[in-house]
Amino acid sequence: MLSLVKNAINGLKKKLEISNDYLYLQDREGNVERYVCKFARPVGDGEIERFIASVGQKIPLDYLDFLKISNGCSLFNHEIYGGENTLFPLDQVEYLYTSVNRSRGYLEIAYISDDTVVIDCNSYSKGEKNYLFVGNSTSSFEDFKSLGCNFETWLYRFITTNGSKYWNW
Template sequence: MNNSIKALKKILSVNEQILLTSPDGETVPHVCSFKPPATDEEINLLETTTGFKLPEDYRNFLKTCNGCSLFDHHLYGGEAQLHGIQEIIERYHKVDIKNVIQVAWIYQDIIVIDIDKVKAGEKEYLFLKESTIFYQPGRNLFCDFETWLERFISTNGSKYWDWKTEPKRMYYS
């Protein structure tokens, strides 16, 4: 986990921006911002509030940074927020669903940790909930937080979980 964040910070350390290519081919600066690491006391508060022990990879993320904003357009901002502990607690209290915690808001998608999956010892505990239909079952992302974050960073903040592959077409003459 730390390696993905460290690599991103290293890229940003040169001029605090990362150049990304937009769909129209333009190269555009983007920025990332990281909150200071969470303390053990803050992590314990989150676990006490939710009533469950966090997965180790997510704990490591919080110890690296207590939330961050990734790949924001340098002028227009963005919608890739990985929540800090205080925001997670606030969101936990606002919803009636108590078997998930919301850990990120990515372009109107909500990334959640399924508490029941974690308690059962399952490694694939991350789910996607669409903001417009939050109370319906989420879509399994088939990974843990560390894998999701590595993929999100390596795709420069793309919603890779929505990528579709086209079937190969055979053309006959």
């Protein structure tokens, strides 16, 4: 059975393939612009095992599934002006965790236009299904809000809304 992560990414890659590596998206003013998405090479099992040992936390399986498909990516970035929708590669997630967030128990996994998306490993370890949080990149974790979902649901929603910050709707 394919995971929601794999289905979402495969669908997005298919849309990109059909339209010669561009997505044509409409903005609020009705303008249609070209956007790009870039995926990194997948992470191998050895890299994942080393990462898990390094952080010493239980890591959600749906997030690990993502890393096995793409070691980070940039999504829905404007062809000319770029964008700020980045899911971090494993080495950056590890660096942020070991240098800044170890005592807090969360993994910074994405930067989405001034918002930081984190996995709360403490919540996940307790068996909570909704372990993903979001907050302004300058806020402390106490000010972050729950996204009310896991990684695969967040990624699916983010892709199907064409990179919209749907959590602010």
